[in-house]
Amino acid sequence: MTTTPVTRYHLVLRILHWTIGVLVLLQLGVGGLVLSEMPNDAAKLIPLTGHVSVGLSIGILMVLRLIVRLKSQKPPIATAGNPALNGLRKATHFLFYVVVFSMISTGVGVALMAGLFPTLFGAGGTLPENFHEFPPLEGHEVFATVLLVLVVLHVAGVLYHELALKDRLLTRMGFGKPRVGKTGGGVAGGNSRG
Numbered sequence: 794m795t796t797t798p799v800t801r802y803h804l805v806l807r808i809l810h811w812t813i814g815v816l817v818l819l820q821l822g823v824g825g826l827v828l829s830e831m832p833n834d835a836a837k838l839i840p841l842t843g844h845v846s847v848g849l850s851i852g853i854l855m856v857l858r859l860i861v862r863l864k865s866q867k868p869p870i871a872t873a874g875n876p877a878l879n880g881l882r883k884a885t886h887f888l889f890y891v892v893v894f895s896m897i898s899t900g901v902g903v904a905l906m907a908g909l910f911p912t913l914f915g916a917g918g919t920l921p922e923n924f925h926e927f928p929p930l931e932g933h934e935v936f937a938t939v940l941l942v943l944v945v946l947h948v949a950g951v952l953y954h955e956l957a958l959k960d961r962l963l964t965r966m967g968f969g970k971p972r973v974g975k976t977g978g979g980v981a982g983g984n985s986r987g
């Protein structure tokens with residue numbers, strides 16, 4: 794049975810893409826600019842509870858996203874007209890999943906070692922003096938840097954498609970009426986992906 798190729802990602806995937814995108818940027822900002830600069834006193838409990846809750850929610854949304862991604866029909870591969878750039882796109886998309894899950898598992902590792910869950914969600918108590926005594930925090934920091942690099946590469950790639958190739962790549966993740974771009978309309982050639 795043949796199916797008509799789609800021009801955009803599944804609606805649920807598009808909603809999840811932008812929701813997760815905003816939450817991940819929020820986590821990077823709050824973690825790197827706020828939490829890491831605060832002493833571990835009572836004032837940190839609320840922002841830290843927020844960070845842990847949003848982080849765990851991202852984990853659930855990512856699992857949902859992975860399921861929808863595997864089960865839904867994707868638009869044809871958007872080629873950048875260059876094998877190296879195409880390889881970079883594939884690697885970046887794949888690494889997003891790996892690195893976001895790594896952020897969550899290292900975060901959970903710190904939380905378990907520091908006994909954070911009871912402190913933040915009911916039993917009360919105080920925070921450890923410093924989270925750096927817990928080794929998974931080092932991984933959490935390294936993965937945060939890698940994630941930031943991936944976001945920069947990803948946005949640069951999208952801008953390259955939009956501004957140089959003018960193939961309206963953004964419409965594949967957008968919600969407006971699909972528009973046709975210079976090189977074929979956000980569906981630039983190629984075959985349907987698996």
Ligand code: HEM
Pocket residue numbers: 806810813814815817818862871885886887889890944947948951952962963964965966
């Ligand atoms: C933390 C932020 C972000 C993350 C984690 C992220 C992740 C991803 C991933 C993994 C994909 C591949 C589709 C999939 O497997 O689900 C994707 C596609 C896409 N993203 Fe993002 N994204 C982020 C931010 C952005 C931003 C800021 C833009 C716009 C400038 C953007 C525009 C797009 C577009 C247009 C696609 C479709 C690309 C294609 O079809 O090849 N994303 N994103």
Ligand code: HEM
Pocket residue numbers: 817820821822823824825828829844845847848849851893896897899900901903904924930933934937940
């Ligand atoms: C995508 C999800 C997440 C992102 C992007 C993220 C990002 C960050 C960043 C950038 C930092 C600052 C690291 C530093 O400079 O020292 C941080 C700290 C931290 N994160 Fe996350 N995080 C995420 C999920 C989680 C989860 C799920 C947990 C726990 C269940 C968690 C627990 C922590 C803890 C305990 C710290 C240490 C705070 C401090 O230094 O005072 N994170 N996170």
